[in-house]
Amino acid sequence: MYIGEDGKPVFMPKVDGPAKVTSNMYRTDTPQRLEARPPEPYQTFSETFEY
Secondary structure (H helix, E strand, C coil), X not given: CEECCCCCEECCCCCCXXXXXXXXXXXXXXXXXXXXXXXXXXXXXXXXXXX
């Protein structure tokens, strides 16, 4: 829930199911795993100061 611009509470929609990936960012008993695949590099990337 959050408060809308008119000052009334707005409820979030129901979830589809439980989380498939649980965060273990601050756990000390297990190693961290990279769950998401890193982005692919651009084929046409060039070093520049402006985009």
